[in-house]
Amino acid sequence: MITIKVPCSSANIGPGFDVIGLALSLWLEVEVTVGDEASKNAPHNCRITYEGQGESGVDLQPDRNLITQTALYVLRCHQKRSFPEPTHVHIRNPIPLGRGLGSSGAAVVAGVSLGNEVGKLDLTKDRILDFCLMIERHPDNVAAALYGGFVGSYLKELDPEDMKRKEVPLAEVLPAPQGGEDTGLTPPVPPIDIGKHIRFPWASEIKCIAIIPDFEVATAEARTVLPTSYSKADVIYNLQRVALLTTALGQSPPNPELIYDGMQDKIHQPYRQTLIPGLTEILRSVTPQSHPGLLGICLSGAGPTVLALATSNFDDIAAHLIKQFAAENIKSRWELLEPAYDGLTVTHSERSQNAGMTYADAGVSIDLGNELVQSIKAAVASTRRPGADAEIGGFGGALDLAAAGYTEPPILIQAIDGVGTKLKIAFAMDDYSTVGIDLVAMNVNDLIVQGAEPLTFMDYYACSKLNVPDAVRFVEGVAEGCKQAGCALVGGETAEMPGMYQGKEFDAGGAATGALKKGRTLLPDKSAMREGDCLIGLVSNGAHSNGYSLIRKIVEKAGLSYNDKAPWDGTQTVGKSLLKPTRIYVKQLMPAVEQDLILGMAHITGGGLEDNIPRMLPKHLAADVDVSTWTVPPVLRWLKKTGNVSSREFARTWNTGLGMVLVASADNADKLVQVLDDAGEKAVRMGKLVKHEGQGVILHKMEVWDEAS
Numbered sequence: 001m002i003t004i005k006v007p008c009s010s011a012n013i014g015p016g017f018d019v020i021g022l023a024l025s026l027w028l029e030v031e032v033t034v035g036d037e038a039s040k041n042a043p044h045n046c047r048i049t050y051e052g053q054g055e056s057g058v059d060l061q062p063d064r065n066l067i068t069q070t071a072l073y074v075l076r077c078h079q080k081r082s083f084p085e086p087t088h089v090h091i092r093n094p095i096p097l098g099r100g101l102g103s104s105g106a107a108v109v110a111g112v113s114l115g116n117e118v119g120k121l122d123l124t125k126d127r128i129l130d131f132c133l134m135i136e137r138h139p140d141n142v143a144a145a146l147y148g149g150f151v152g153s154y155l156k157e158l159d160p161e162d163m164k165r166k167e168v169p170l171a172e173v174l175p176a177p178q179g180g181e182d183t184g185l186t187p188p189v190p191p192i193d194i195g196k197h198i199r200f201p202w203a204s205e206i207k208c209i210a211i212i213p214d215f216e217v218a219t220a221e222a223r224t225v226l227p228t229s230y231s232k233a234d235v236i237y238n239l240q241r242v243a244l245l246t247t248a249l250g251q252s253p254p255n256p257e258l259i260y261d262g263m264q265d266k267i268h269q270p271y272r273q274t275l276i277p278g279l280t281e282i283l284r285s286v287t288p289q290s291h292p293g294l295l296g297i298c299l300s301g302a303g304p305t306v307l308a309l310a311t312s313n314f315d316d317i318a319a320h321l322i323k324q325f326a327a328e329n330i331k332s333r334w335e336l337l338e339p340a341y342d343g344l345t346v347t348h349s350e351r352s353q354n355a356g357m358t359y360a361d362a363g364v365s366i367d368l369g370n371e372l373v374q375s376i377k378a379a380v381a382s383t384r385r386p387g388a389d390a391e392i393g394g395f396g397g398a399l400d401l402a403a404a405g406y407t408e409p410p411i412l413i414q415a416i417d418g419v420g421t422k423l424k425i426a427f428a429m430d431d432y433s434t435v436g437i438d439l440v441a442m443n444v445n446d447l448i449v450q451g452a453e454p455l456t457f458m459d460y461y462a463c464s465k466l467n468v469p470d471a472v473r474f475v476e477g478v479a480e481g482c483k484q485a486g487c488a489l490v491g492g493e494t495a496e497m498p499g500m501y502q503g504k505e506f507d508a509g510g511a512a513t514g515a516l517k518k519g520r521t522l523l524p525d526k527s528a529m530r531e532g533d534c535l536i537g538l539v540s541n542g543a544h545s546n547g548y549s550l551i552r553k554i555v556e557k558a559g560l561s562y563n564d565k566a567p568w569d570g571t572q573t574v575g576k577s578l579l580k581p582t583r584i585y586v587k588q589l590m591p592a593v594e595q596d597l598i599l600g601m602a603h604i605t606g607g608g609l610e611d612n613i614p615r616m617l618p619k620h621l622a623a624d625v626d627v628s629t630w631t632v633p634p635v636l637r638w639l640k641k642t643g644n645v646s647s648r649e650f651a652r653t654w655n656t657g658l659g660m661v662l663v664a665s666a667d668n669a670d671k672l673v674q675v676l677d678d679a680g681e682k683a684v685r686m687g688k689l690v691k692h693e694g695q696g697v698i699l700h701k702m703e704v705w706d707e708a709s
Contacts, residue, residue, distance in 0.1 A: 436477025
């Protein structure tokens with residue numbers, strides 16, 4: 001097995017038009033299996049499989065896929081017409097296509113490396129650059145992806161006779177098939193030393209916020225809007241700035257004024273306005289003064305991705321820029337990226353029978369674990385909050401309570417929980433994008449019921465063999481849950497345990513830490529509760545994360561598959577509906593907690609209303625509940641009916657439509673409902689506290705649960 005990894009890149013940084021490139025921490029990966037039986041009789045002796053960005057539109061024919069097409073060009077330059085042996089090329093590509101993050105440059109570097117490896121050509125990196133520059137005529141992207149880091153480069157002029165060859169592209173990558181009347185039978189071999197490069201220093205505290213809009217700008221289209229000549233004043237303007245910028249970005253601490261001014265541009269970005277709505281306004285909307293921590297901002301490559309360099313305040317900067325795109329009716333997302341200093345890397349996993357054994361031989365891959373850490377850094381960093389920087393890779397997560405706003409020693413509250421058998425449905429659907437949210441919810445909701453503000457979260461992910469894309473999707477869900485709760489993902493553990501789990505299955509657990517400010521009451525305040533106090537419920541959106549063992553049995557009994565249309569919701573499949581993530585109530589409840597409007601809270605999880613509500617009550621009081629005051633979600637109503645589940649069992653298995661139950665004094669009930677309403681939360685008055693006479697929860701009007709909806 002040969003593994004080729006190439007980072008994405010951002011080119012044209014500031015005024016560096018086709019000069020400066022920066023390799024970034026998002027890697028194209030190509031796994032190559034030479035001598036693959038399944039690839040026999042494949043065109044050109046090569047079989048391609050692909051996963052990642054633009055999956056449905058990527059050509060898997062070896063003479064049309066950019067990576068393998070490039071490899072064929074390199075092989076043909078060395079008198080090899082096809083791949084020498086049957087070869088399986090599996091491509092994993094997380095780099096967005098057509099967004100200005102160097103997807104074509106990374107593909108070309110990977111393709112030249114692929115040809116070098118399968119042809120056993122022993123090309124040096126400098127010679128690989130020659131081949132790359134005969135294909136991708138943008139040295140900034142290619143040199144950064146090949147060598148890594150912050151790179152300046154230029155391309156020597158080719159001999160006029162070589163330029164006449166139809167196989168030689170003048171600006172873009174090789175056409176498909178490889179152009180020219182001879183269709184690449186005798187392609188031009190690149191001259192030696194066709195390009196030059198140098199690596200500049202980069203200050204370690206500078207990170208890159210990539211705002212990635214949901215549309216593409218083809219490089220060829222972006223080139224057509226550029227003029228054929230520029231004014232002398234504009235060229236001088238750019239030269240002055242690029243001369244300073246390459247040094248300024250290597251200085252520590254960085255100088256925001258120098259970098260921001262140094263990234264201004266008059267010969268590249270202004271002409272892209274017609275392709276990227278609101279570009280000028282977006283680039284001008286943030287400054288180091290308006291958003292402390294920002295250093296500079298520019299278009300990445302041909303765009304439409306916007307690259308903001310910053311040392312802190314990443315969330316606010318990204319949120320502002322996403323809002324600017326939204327004003328132009330453009331959806332976008334963001335990644336926090338760092339320089340990738342390794343550039344092209346190639347590893348070989350083949351060993352002789354007598355070779356020493358490794359941990360990987362036992363089914364545990366240290367390299368995959370490291371790759372996962374790199375792949376999730378941006379998602380994890382997006383959860384940072386005051387007091388916790390949300391950086392992973394160390395031996396533990398740090399929390400500065402003073403920076404988090406706790407100037408006096410608080411009470412620390414901790415919670416630990418898992419997702420449960422809901423994971424079984426995620427496995428069946430091959431969808432791990434939401435169960436990470438569930439994991440966070442099950443913990444932080446248990447903190448807020450005690451009046452604690454969630455501050456940090458840590459996750460545990462255990463599997464048989466690490467599948468990086470699956471794990472990334474899961475951790476991205478964890479990060480999303482942390483953002484919803486306002487806590488930082490400060491660390492985690494990934495454990496490969498061959499033989500403990502089957503196939504792609506995994507288990508996940510999490511632990512959250514929260515704090516209660518000094519002087520504030522730890523909830524529930526049982527001593528303050530009285531008969532007549534009001535019960536207020538917060539609605540759920542379905543089963544949340546409990547009762548899934550019974551749910552799976554009912555679905556099976558009904559003869560449904562998870563890909564069938566849901567009987568309770570014709571717009572979704574059974575599996576998609578059942579994977580709806582648990583609601584997180586933290587931000588809605590914190591204002592009420594801070595105003596001391598709540599005496600107690602119960603998170604309605606396993607055990608339902610009957611087991612969870614009594615946990616917050618004193619022994620002499622019970623909850624008197626009118627179940628007709630809220631609406632049962634259609635999925636729970638269907639499960640009850642289809643499974644012939646009794647009302648008593650229904651009330652102690654699922655949440656019945658309430659994710660939280662609160663206790664407030666009669667005097668504070670109206671204000672509490674108003675505060676919740678202001679926070680966007682739907683609250684229902686559902687009953688009151690009464691004297692305990694044998695039952696902790698008295699449920700009235702349960703017959704409504706069996707009425708036709």
